Amino acid sequence: MFDLAELERAHGIVGQAVPPTPVHAWPLLAERLGTTVIVKHENHTPTGAFKVRGGLVYFDRLKRERPGVAGLISATRGNHGQSLAFAASRYKLPVTIYVPRGNSVEQNRAIRAFGAELVEYGEDFQAAREEAYRRAESNGLEIVPAFHPDLVLGVATYALELLRKAPDIDVLYVPIGQGSGICGCILARDLLGLKTEIVGVQSTEAPAYALSFAAGMVVTTETSNTRADGVATRxxxxxxxxxxxxxxSRMVQVTDDEIAAAMRAYWTDTHNLAEGAGAAALAAALQEKNRLQGKRIGLVLTGGNVDFDRFRTWVGTEVAVTDRMAV
Structure with missing residues (x-):
């Protein structure tokens, strides 16, 4: 999909707007998992999530190779939309973002604040995406899919930062929404010639990629009812x-309760706010704790964009505080 020189160039493009995000080894997380734990903090970007990197690289190529584009359109549950809105504002291009009804209020507000037109449509991401494609065709707009080579190239820059700073990570856990993050990690690892084992993380309520991985071909699902909207893919x-x-290497499926426990763990152990998808990697590592002893573990905290009310009810009161048992 790209070579190391292209990845280095993309890192330079991203770096004009997004400084390298922190990489920390947290001692309390190490106690919790019983081994060294290194966290890549993609919750510390201008949009609060890793996807901002992909939007910047996509728009850079667009302005160089397709300067006559009238406007862009896409669908999102939040972070992809923020990424495109942020990049569009920097590159002075109009963008329309479709979200499903009932989408995160705070994500919607952020997308609008970056200057995008926001349209609520349908009951889930897939319905919003299909309508965005229809409008793109009827209005002559360029559709930006959730998975695209330039998006993968952009988000692979966080893997480049992480794996150059911590090349001795044995196992890296990466949550999967539409796949750009884990694919960027796989490609960056291979370009750097490392042996890091990469493990994908899915929700038990939205396991389409886990099922597809097992089958070696695309397998769809009828629903994606997880509260972790960043991994709600059908x-x-x-x-x-x-x-x-x-x-x-493999896929791990985690429940919403396990994700909530991981969100609490991030807050208590590091004082970082993680959205559901952002905490999924930690949830998977906690599930596999017994097989990780003596290994250096990497976790991608992909974002921190969770509505306050959802955080309070899902993490604070609705789920029994059982995560201490994982220590």
Whole structure:
């Protein structure tokens, strides 16, 4: 999909707007998991999530190669939309973002604040995405899919930062929404010639990529009812499945309760706010704690964009505080 020189160039493009995000080894997380734990803090970007990197690289190529584009359109549950809105504002291009009804209020506000037109449509991401494609065709707009080579190239820059700073990570856990993050990690690892084992993380309520990984082909699901909206995918991308099938070690599925416990752990152990998808990697590592002893573990905290009310009810009161048992 790209070579190391292209990845280095993309890192330079991203770096004009997004400084390298922190990489920390947290001692309380190490106590909790019983081994060294290194966290890549993609919650510390201008949009609060890793996807901002992909939007910047996508728009850079767009302005160089397709300067006559009238406008762009896409669908999102939040972070992808913020990424495009942020990049569009820097590159002075109009963008329309479709979200499903009932989407995160705070994500919607952030997308609008970056200057995008926001349209609420449908009951889930897939319905919003299909309507965005219809409007793109009827209005002559360029559709930006959730998985695209330039998006993967952009988000792979966080893997470049992480794996250059911590090349001795044995196992890296990466949550999967539409697949750009884990694919970027796989490709960056291979370009750097490392042996890091990469493990994908899915919700038990939205396991389409885990099912596809097992089958070696695209497998869809009818629902994606997880409260971790960043991993609520029903229809995987075939190119993403192919990259994962070749380069990932395995898939781990986590429940919403396990994700909530990991969100609490991030708050108590590091004082970092993690959205559901952002905490999924830690949830998977906690589930696999017994097989990780003596290994150096990497976790991608992909974002911190969770509505306050959802955090309070999901993490603070609705779920019994059982995560201490994991220590």
């Amino acid at each position: 229809i995987p991308d075939a190119d993403a499945v192919a990259i994962m099938h070749k380069g990932a």
